[in-house]
Every structure is written in structure tokens, then in C-alpha cells.
Amino acid sequence: MGETLTAKRILLIVGGGIAAYKALDLIRRLRERGASVRAVMTAAAQQFVTPLSVGALTADHVFTDLFDRQDEQDVGHIRLARDTDLIVVAPATADLMAKLANGHANDLASAVLLATDKPVLMAPAMNPRMWTHPATRRNRATLEKDGVHFVGPGKGEMAERGEAGEGRMAEPLEIVAAVEALLGGGEKPLAGRRIIVTSGPTHEPIDPVRYIANRSSGKQGHAIAAALAKLGADVRLVSGPVTIADPVGVATTHVETARQMQAAVEALLPADAAVFVAAVADWRTAAESGEKIKKVAGEGPPALQMVENPDILAGVGHHAKRPALVVGFAAETQSILKNAEAKLKKKGADFIVANDVSQGSGIGEAGVMGGDRNRVRIVSKSGIEEWPEMGKDEVAARLAALIAEKLKTVAVWSEPDGGRSVPPRQFRRGER
Numbered sequence: 001m002g003e004t005l006t007a008k009r010i011l012l013i014v015g016g017g018i019a020a021y022k023a024l025d026l027i028r029r030l031r032e033r034g035a036s037v038r039a040v041m042t043a044a045a046q047q048f049v050t051p052l053s054v055g056a057l058t059a060d061h062v063f064t065d066l067f068d069r070q071d072e073q074d075v076g077h078i079r080l081a082r083d084t085d086l087i088v089v090a091p092a093t094a095d096l097m098a099k100l101a102n103g104h105a106n107d108l109a110s111a112v113l114l115a116t117d118k119p120v121l122m123a124p125a126m127n128p129r130m131w132t133h134p135a136t137r138r139n140r141a142t143l144e145k146d147g148v149h150f151v152g153p154g155k156g157e158m159a160e161r162g163e164a165g166e167g168r169m170a171e172p173l174e175i176v177a178a179v180e181a182l183l184g185g186g187e188k189p190l191a192g193r194r195i196i197v198t199s200g201p202t203h204e205p206i207d208p209v210r211y212i213a214n215r216s217s218g219k220q221g222h223a224i225a226a227a228l229a230k231l232g233a234d235v236r237l238v239s240g241p242v243t244i245a246d247p248v249g250v251a252t253t254h255v256e257t258a259r260q261m262q263a264a265v266e267a268l269l270p271a272d273a274a275v276f277v278a279a280v281a282d283w284r285t286a287a288e289s290g291e292k293i294k295k296v297a298g299e300g301p302p303a304l305q306m307v308e309n310p311d312i313l314a315g316v317g318h319h320a321k322r323p324a325l326v327v328g329f330a331a332e333t334q335s336i337l338k339n340a341e342a343k344l345k346k347k348g349a350d351f352i353v354a355n356d357v358s359q360g361s362g363i364g365e366a367g368v369m370g371g372d373r374n375r376v377r378i379v380s381k382s383g384i385e386e387w388p389e390m391g392k393d394e395v396a397a398r399l400a401a402l403i404a405e406k407l408k409t410v411a412v413w414s415e416p417d418g419g420r421s422v423p424p425r426q427f428r429r430g431e432r
Contacts, residue, residue: 332357
């Protein structure tokens with residue numbers, strides 16, 4: 001992971017919302033990367049988490065009151081606004097966004113935001129209807145025009161029963177990635193490299209209301225895209241339908257079907273590397289019905305004629321504009337290594353990241369598909385490397401570092417007209 005934010009000073013403003021509990025994990029994630037964190041809490045935030053909890057994690061005084069005699073004896077809100085490298089607002093409520101967009105400063109948090117000359121990153125969190133309300137949309141547009149940065153919100157279930165949609169606060173690691181991108185922390189060994197990543201499932205339509213899909217969440221693919229961008233790569237993510245936010249600093253193309261994903265990937269060639277994490281559906285129906293297929297009593301289910309989808313990994317692995325480094329994923333439920341080795345030979349990949357996605361894999365509480373943890377093996381011509389179980393963001397960071405190491409010996413060529421061409425195959429002896 002590394003201390004990518006060493007000596008960086010973060011002022012965290014915690015707004016009032018159920019997502020305030022995530023601020024505790026966010027503080028821990030920022031500090032373990034070397035940042036110092038000071039916190040401002042609104043009165044509403046203190047209804048969800050306590051200053052004692054926040055202070056224990058920041059190891060610093062927690063600021064709560066604009067009119068605190070001790071804190072304000074030296075105009076403390078101005079000092080807080082300036083004595084920092086970045087202000088993060090998480091959760092950023094509709095109220096906090098409205099106050100800053102309209103220049104209000106009637107409490108400590110809003111006064112600090114109005115008084116600062118430092119960059120501001122907001123992680124919105126609110127009910128989906130509040131997020132889509134015209135007033136909130138206007139406020140966000142105003143804030144973006146004023147130079148405020150945003151991460152999220154994502155889509156999913158809300159705290160309120162039966163409520164779902166866009167409005168979930170970005171996860172702490174997504175916010176950390178946005179902070180790192182803004183502050184430019186860490187080495188950039190992949191600067192100047194273009195890397196394609198695929199992520200998520202594909203949906204293959206049967207009729208207007210049904211489709212063939214799988215349980216891929218896109219978490220691993222999105223984490224890899226973010227980790228590569230963090231190392232300086234120009235990452236082009238092609239994502240199937242997912243409910244998580246696009247990675248910060250990554251150009252993302254959204255697709256639905258395998259054929260759309262294939263076209264999007266090939267349009268991005270040439271590139272220095274390509275990482276195929278997406279769980280692409282192997283088959284689709286030969287013909288999509290233009291109308292909903294109706295159930296008819298006594299007739300049983302209709303017969304569906306299936307045809308194979310394009311093999312995107314193999315297509316790029318044997319493409320005329322093949323990237324110098326091609327990485328595939330093998331999600332298996334049995335004979336993991338045998339299937340991964342066969343895939344390595346057949347697909348034209350340089351290495352395969354194999355993982356066990358069976359229900360009995362023993363990985364995390366939710367398993368790999370849709371879960372937050374993974375255990376992979378790196379299969380290449382030079383052998384098999386087993387990695388221990390870890391969080392998907394840690395797998396992503398380690399894989400990104402491996403890709404950076406592999407690309408050290410590969411030159412980036414430019415075509416005579418200034419365009420990019422496929423890099424030469426210059427791996428170290430014994431590698432592929």
C-alpha cells in the first residue's frame with residue numbers, strides 16, 4: 001500500500017447523515033497512508049458519530065463550534081481553512097452543498113469552506129430524490145464551476161427501507177483514491193503508458209425485460225483501473241453494467257453486451273497493456289425477441305437457441321495491434337490451475353490471474369463474486385505465483401505494481417505522425 005500521503009494535511013468536514021459512520025474508516029485509511037487528519041463536525045454529524053470517536057482516530061482535537069471561545073481566540077476557522085493541503089467533505093449533505101454554493105457561513109463547517117483557498121473534495125451522500133432534485137443539481141453545477149471536486153455518489157440500497165438509487169456516499173477507499181489523485185502522491189512508474197481494463201459483467205438480452213448475466217460486481221476490475229491510474233497510467237476502462245462509481249481519474253466507457261465491449265476495446269487499440277477482468281458472458285441468444293416472451297399455460301418454457309459470444313481476450317491476444325502486455329482473468333470453480341494454464345496457451349496472454357469463485361472458496365463472507373476480498377494465483381510460462389487472501393484493493397495495488405515492473409523493459413514508440421503504435425515485445429529473458 002505504501003505511505004502515499006506522507007506529510008499531507010487533510011481537513012475532514014463530517015456532515016450530518018447516516019454515512020457519517022464511514023468517516024471513521026476514511027480517517028484510518030488516510031492516516032495509514034501517512035496523512036495527518038484534523039476534523040470538523042457539524043451539529044448534525046454529532047447525532048450519528050461522536051467527537052470522541054473521531055478524535056480517537058485523528059489523534060487530534062475535533063472542532064465543532066464556530067463560537068468556541070478557546071478555538072476562536074485566534075480566528076480559528078480561518079486557521080483551519082488555510083492550514084491544510086486539502087479539505088474533504090464526507091459525507092457532503094445537500095445542506096452543506098447548498099450553503100457553499102450560495103455563500104452561506106452560519107456554522108463552523110460552512111465558514112471554513114467559504115474562507116479556504118485550498119482545494120475542496122466533496123463526497124455527496126443523501127436520499128436519491130434529494131440528489132436528483134433540481135436545486136441539488138444546480139448547486140452541484142455551481143460548485144463544479146467554482147472548482148470544487150466530487151467523488152461519487154454511487155448507486156445502491158439506502159438506509160431507509162425500500163429506498164434505492166443514486167446517493168450512496170463513495171466508499172472510503174474511493175475517496176482516498178480521489179485524494180491521492182488530487183494531491184499527486186506517490187511514484188508514477190506508469191506515466192505515459194496507456195492501459196485498457198475491462199470490468200464487470202455483460203448483459204445479453206433475451207427480450208426487452210430479460211437477459212443472461214452473471215454475479216460479477218466489477219469491484220476487482222474497477223480497483224485495478226484505479227490502482228493503475230494511481231501509478232500514472234492513462235487508463236481506459238470498459239465497464240459492463242455495475243452499481244459502483246467510476247474510478248476517479250479514469251476514462252470510462254459503459255457497455256451492456258459482449259459485442260459492445262469487444263468493439264469498445266478494439267477501438268482503444270493500440271495500447272501498452274490490456275487487463276481483461278470483465279466476466280464476459282460466454283453465450284447469447286441467437287436472436288433477441290423484440291417483444292416480451294409470454295408464459296403460456298401448459299406449453300412449458302420456450303427453447304432458446306444459443307450462440308457463442310466473441311472471445312475478447314483471445315481476440316486482443318492475437319490482434320495485429322496486440323499490446324505488449326496482455327493479462328487475463330480466469331474465474332473458476334474447479335481445476336483452477338489446469339484451466340488457467342489452458343487459458344494462457346489458448347488466449348495468447350502473457351499471464352493469467354486465476355481465482356476460485358466457487359461458493360465453497362472460503363474467501364470472505366460473500367465469496368469472490370460481489371465480495372470485497374480475493375485470493376489469486378498468477379499463472380505464466382515461467383510458473384505459478386500464489387498470493388494470500390487480501391482485499392480487492394490490495395490485489396489491485398499488487399497487480400498494478402507487477403504490470404509496472406513488466407513494462408519497464410518495453411519502450412513506448414510513436415508513429416511518424418505523432419500517433420501511438422504497438423510497443424515492441426522486449427521482456428526480460430525468461431519472462432513473457
